[in-house]
Amino acid sequence: MAGSALKRLMAEYKQMTLNPPEGIIAGPVNEENFFEWEALIMGPEGTCFEGGVFPARLTFPPDYPLGPPKMKFTCDLFHPNIYSDGRVCISILHAPGDDPMGYETSAERWSPVQSVEKILLSVVSMLAEPNDESAANVDAAKMWREERDKFEEIAEKHVKKSLGL
Amino acid sequence: MPVILLERIPLPSLRAYTGFSVVLLACALFYAHQVVLNAESVGLEIPVVSVEQLDDGSFNNNEIQYMNVSLPYDAYVWNMMYVMTAEAWCVWTLVNTAYCCLILLGKLVQKIVFGELRVSEQQHLKDKFWNFLFYKFIFVFGVMNVQTMEEVVLWVAWFTILGFFHLLTQLAKDRFEYVSFSPTTPHFIHLKLLSLLCVIVVSCCGLLTVCGLVGFQMGLTIFAFMAAECLLLAIRTLYVVARYCLHLTDMNLEGVWENRATYVYYTELIFELAALSIDFGHHLHMLLWGNIFLSMASLVICMQLRYLFYEFQRRIKRHKNYRRVVKHMEERFSMATTEELNNNNDDCAVCWEKMETARKLPCGHLFHNSCLRSWLEQDTSCPTCRLSLNEHPVNRDPNSNVPDNQNREVPPANPPGNQTMNHFFHFDGSRYVSWLPSFSVEVTHTNMLANHNRLTPAQTSQLDNMARQVLQVFPHMPLNAVVDDLRVTRSVDFTIENILEGRLQAPPPGTLLTRALGEEETSSDDSDNYQTASARADGVDIDQQDYLEIPNETGDNNGSETDNERSDTLSQFSGRFSKSANERETMLEDRKNDMLEIARRRFLAKKSDDNSLSSEETEEASVSDYSDNINTSSASNSGDTSDTVRRRRELAYMAATRRLGQQTYDTSIE
Known part of the structure; x- marks a missing residue:
């Protein structure tokens, strides 16, 4: 039921507002629908995504937090763990039971003790350290492995684009 | 279709x-x-x-x-x-x-x-309308096989009224579901929706009376056909009303409503089963009475029957699963005592609400009764530590889609190089600028996995969380020392106390690095070793080592400065949490704009620095002697060279390498 999900999302929103993790802002797109959030993520310093501000959509299921939200970047982002349509592929977002890549243990999957904050922090760490073993974007993973310069160049272009410059 | x-x-x-x-x-x-x-x-x-x-x-x-x-x-x-x-x-x-x-x-x-109707509401309305039309057409001409125009007109009139109410109910249901997604719906909207639903329910009663009167003249069959439709409508409407009331009670109730989930579940169950069984009986009646086994109409009805049957079965199965979970839970997990609740002083990890009563899992974690149950319906592990809670796999519903590995205990040790545990790895994302050796989290995990029993993964996330809190207060402390201490104290407050009273001290950076890496080299003052170690720790090739080394060293020296600077700029991102929805919205918008603005400014500043400096110092940063340059700068930085100069050089160097990379890329293309 949406009631308990709503309360929990409200609590999370409050926490993210009062005590936001560095370089992350998240909140509902509009107050009429608490199940659709927008998050801004700053590219982690010292990586090729440094300085970028990347917007993403989080869509929560009505039974949240029993089921994980879906996350999708709404900007261009070339990264081994992000599908070309912006969907994020990290184990924490997979419900226990489905395993698209076929080798995650259940311990890494979604559980109700996870939260928006933890998801976004995982995404930041994913930006900093792509996991090219379970690539969602094979081209990006290949380039990350073999042509790092080129990869960084593309990343910088996307950083610039994300800032509207 | x-x-x-x-x-x-x-x-x-x-x-x-x-x-x-x-x-x-x-x-x-x-x-x-x-x-x-x-x-x-x-x-x-x-x-x-x-x-x-x-x-x-x-x-x-x-x-x-x-x-x-x-x-x-x-x-x-x-x-x-x-x-x-x-x-x-x-x-x-x-x-x-x-x-x-x-x-x-x-x-x-x-x-x-x-x-104004939302797009999805319009879509549902359209679907419902055409479906209704299609099935009633089948009913009138396929099942009833109406011959005269008067009869057609009467049936059409009946179904028009019925369909009208069906559509309104559908709309009300959609709107209720949408409204329940928002905490700030004005009261008059609830009032309007509820009164509409009540009007529909009353009209249903009126229609039922009409059914009775008609049935009195036309016979039982006609009455059954008409009344079934009426009852279905009434049940659907009442279901929405019931859910609505539960929702409103829940929203207006202060604190936690312990039995809410049970009420919700049983309302759902009763209404769904009632609707399904009436619908099923209605269709079966049509099929048998119409005596139309070899027509299109019978095909459609059979399909519908099949669908209803599967729905019914699915619902029953779900209920069995629910009963099993409840029984399992009541048998094996005792309610937590008041003392345990007091000691816990934490909220339920599922709903983040305070716990008045709770169930205790074998691993010691406490949850609300209903929260735990709804989680156990879909998984059989502790939400916090993933400890498998299923000791009788035989009892497991073979149809539930819980994979087998849920039953396994958490593996005692992950294979080395498994990077799975670093969820909180780059919390501040400042690998090279800051005081925080970023790789240490990863290494700590491996150590912990190797040394501790299977409950350890449970605590890693909590420890990480706590360590982060401590590090926010004492950024100079090495992460692994904090985590070590946390493992003993199990409390942020105690660890902070330990640090304050000097029981826990930050070791010099060299020892810190070697410790974190778990390497044998103890000669940490040897700068060569130091460099290789950190480079390897970052998983970077040795030939990139110098490139990475520069910001790292600066980080060691002016880390505290950058730190303050950053916390100044970023502190504006955190705001106050307003009670009013509009204010919250605008504040969030402002914070987003601020962040973008700051990021833009920073980016431009960096860019202009880059450009001006790289043109000045191109020769200096030429490819052949860049390592010399860096060495001199890093050697002299403790002495007379000021920070700004050093920084410029680094930037110039980075620009040069980037240009070099560009050149090689260009030539390779040519």
Whole structure:
């Protein structure tokens, strides 16, 4: 039921507002629908995504937090763990039971003790350290492995684009 | 599907249709008026009604003769009505007018109660409408096999009213679900929706009475057909009302409503099962009574029956699973004692609400009864530590889609190089600038996995969380030392106390690195070792080592400065949490804009620095001697070279390497 999900999302929103993790802002797109959030993520310093501000959509299921939200970047982002349509592929977002890549243990999957904050922090760490073993974007993973310069160049272009410059 | 085909039919706009209906009605009235006037003035001589029009089966010859003779009533009004109902095109005009009024009424209700419809609501409405039309068409012509026009008209009238209420219920249900997604819906919206639903329920009662009256004359079968439809509508509406009431009670209740989930579950169960069984019986009745086993209609009904049956089965299965989980839970997990609750002083990890009562898992984690149950319905592990809670795999529902590895214990040690545990790895994302050796989290995990028992993964996330809190207060402390201490104290406060009282001290950076890496080299003052170690720790090739080394060293020296600077800029991102929805919205918007603005400014500043400096110092940062440059700068930085100069050099160097990379890339393309 949406009631308990709503309360929990409200609590999370409050926490993210009062005590936001560095370089992350998240909140509902509009107050009429608490199940659709927008998050801004700053590219982690010292990586090729440094300085970028990347917007993403989080869509929560009505039974949240029993089921994980879906996350999708709404900007261009070339990264081994992000599908070309912006969907994020990290184990924490997979419900226990489905395993698209076929080798995650259940311990890494979604559980109700996870939260928006933890998801976004995982995404930041994913930006900093792509996991090219379970690539969602094979081209990006290949380039990350073999042509790092080129990869960084593309990343910088996307950083610039994300800032509207 | 009929829906897709029928959606293509162009429908006239409501305005045009209303206009057309009004004109038609006016014509009919004028015509009837003329007829009546003529009849009165000429003395009961009536212009002959065109027989062709009337002879289409809807009216029998008796009436035509009747009309030729005289008008039956004296009063003008009655005569008007008589003519209107006697003549075919006037009758159709009346029917059309009735439909037009109904549509206008629907529109009015929509305007008052719902306002603008959302796209998904419109879509649902359309689907529901065409589906309803399709199935009732099958019913009237396939099952009832209606022959005469009067019967068709009566059935159509009945289903029109029913369909109208069905659509309103559908709309109300959609809107309720949408409204329940928001915490800030005004009260009058709830009031409007609920009163509409109540009106529908009352109308259902009225319709049921009509069913009774009709059934009294037409027999039990007709009554059963009509009443089933009515009951279905009533149940669906009542279901929405019940859910709505539960939702409102929950939202207006302060604190936690322990039994809420149980109420919600059983309401859902009862209403769903009732609706499914009535629907199933209704369809079965149609199939048997109609005696139509070899027609299209029977095919459609059979499909529907099959679907209903599977739904029913699924629901029962889910309920069995629910019962099993409840039983399992009550047997194996005791309620936490008051003392345990007091010691816990943490909220339920699932719903983040305070715990008045709780169940305790074998691993010591506490949860609300209902929160735990709804999680166990879909998984069999502790939400916090993933400890498998299923000791009797035989009892497990073989159809539930819980994979087998849920039953396994968490593996005692992950293979080395497994990077799975670093969820909180780059919390501040400052690998090279800051005081925080970023790799240490990863290494700590491996150590912990190797040394501790299977419960350890549970605590890693919590420890990480706590360590982060401590590091926010004491950024200079090495992460692994903090984590080590946390493992002993298990409390942020105690660890902070330990640091404050000097029981826990930050080791010099060299030892820190070697410790974190777990390497044998103890000669940490050897700068070569130091460099290789850190480079390896970052998982970077040795030839990139120098490139990475520069920011790292600066980080060691002016880390605290950058730190303060950053916390200044970023502190504006955190805000206050307003009670008003609008204010919250604007504040969030402001924070987003601020962040973007700061990021932009920083980016531009960096860019301009880059450009101006790289052009100045191109020769200096030429490819051949860049390592010399770096070495001198890093060697002298403790002495007289100021920070800014050093920084410039680094930037220049980075620009140079980037340009170099660009060149090689270009040549490779050529």
